[in-house]
Amino acid sequence: MKLTASLSLFLSALWLLLSGHYDILLISMGVASVLFTIYMSHRMKIIDDEGHPIHLKGQFFKFWFILSGKIFTSNIDVALRILGVKPIQPQLIKLKLDQDSDLSKVIYANAITLTPGSASLHIEDGYLFVHTISREGAEELLNGDMAKLIPKGITGENQ
Amino acid sequence: MISLTIDIVLLIFLLVMAFAILRVHHLLAVAMMFGLYSLLVAGLFMVLDAPDVAFTEAAVGTGIATVLMLATLAVTRVTHEKELKKTNKRALFIVVVTGGLLLYGTHDMSNLGDNMAPAHTEVAKRYIEKGQEETGVPNLVTAVLASYRGFDTLGEVTVVFTAGIGVLLLLRRKQKPRIKGIQGGR
Amino acid sequence: MNILLTGAAIAIMFTMLLALIRALMGPTVFDRVLAVNMFGTKAVLLVAVFAFISGRPDVLDIALLYSLLNFVGVVAALRLVQRGKEYAQKKLEEDAQ
């Protein structure tokens, strides 16, 4: 119920921001579309912690802050490698996924993909296959620099 | 100036894309390129000051048409097109005649941005001046489509709906696994 | 300011051209889809820049739409590749063994 309320709040805010016109006819259309979306999401059973994670609050800001710094530096790094300043040494590595929940595994794999220079390819038996463009990037991942960033203690199940 | 440049570049991209669609024989890539083609067309509409048409083109051409084409490919077994060795004369004839007729038809159109064109002198003024208060819709093109030409749009929607039903009927699968069919097929 | 944005639009179109060439050359179908994805992203940026050049920010709605549709197109294409013919063939061989 809490999730439904926050989802409808979020959708209404999105609608109001995107429309930019505030008279009765248009607002009522917006209400109708929000209600329809909520109904559809209920039928698809996607209103849960994974679809709408409101329990991830405080620690996420720190995570995003450090991740954006990493994205920035790795962008510059890959750009230099493309321009030929640094060498291109493709690597394929295998990382152990010891995160406790599916959600944090997804965050881990997507964080690896988001930083240019490393892309997750495949998940098999608790191992993540990662393609990196440089040896330094591969060593950094193997040291577990990225794994330490992932917020701890988020489980996909608790209501 | 910049819109002219964007126009020319987009038209060149369109030409390149059309030739690419002719040359590439992987149907999946062709479907994706058709999506890009209509995205480029939508970009042209945008530069020609018609954001609403661009919106429709993007949603229908890039979104729905691509997904439908991919869904069609998913129920066929072969993703590679057969190469045609010789040109089909009748098809070429029909294409050339249709193209010629269309080119001839453009002579009757008024020039781009012509103030004295019939469409701009009579009804457009009323639409622009009274559109919002008469229909209550802030977007002018939506007002024209959904209110002033409502019956026209109803007819169009009926056509689109019929086409949608046809596509749904064609794509509906009778049995679940189609993968097994590969052994027997071809 | 308009001159700068014009330059930006030209640079973005140049990048689109590079992606287009890769889409034409791409040895595998994945290269093509990757190039198409990149082309779509750059098209979103081009639309956004064009909205500011022409001074009509409502064009930005098209950029919003593109950015969602591009994703839908790529994922739909890949769902297809996943159960494409070659994949099915591999499965059949595995079953036979």
Next chain:
Amino acid sequence: MNLDLIADITTAILVSFGCFLGIIGGLGMHRLGDFYSRLHAVGITDTLCSFLILSGLAFQAGLTLVTVKLILVFLFLFFTSPTASFSLANNAWNWGLKPENLPVELAESYEGDDS
């Protein structure tokens, strides 16, 4: 007046740097050898390049609904691009496409080493 000038200069720096990165990404599509390496080139254009260009435009728009739309465009791109990249890479892997130019002995010794 002065504030406008600052906003203009910020836009100029951000947008030109973003376009530069975009062109590098486009070049990367051709300079990098195989499909998996090209993923990283696309990563550049999807993350920092689009962020710089869109934030540069946001400095022109100021605190209006337009900025909100720019932020939304960026968020859509930012959240969908890793998903699209991953599904592309995962499909290529499942299909059997092997990465090229790998120094084989290194890859072997790295594979055993986990944690």
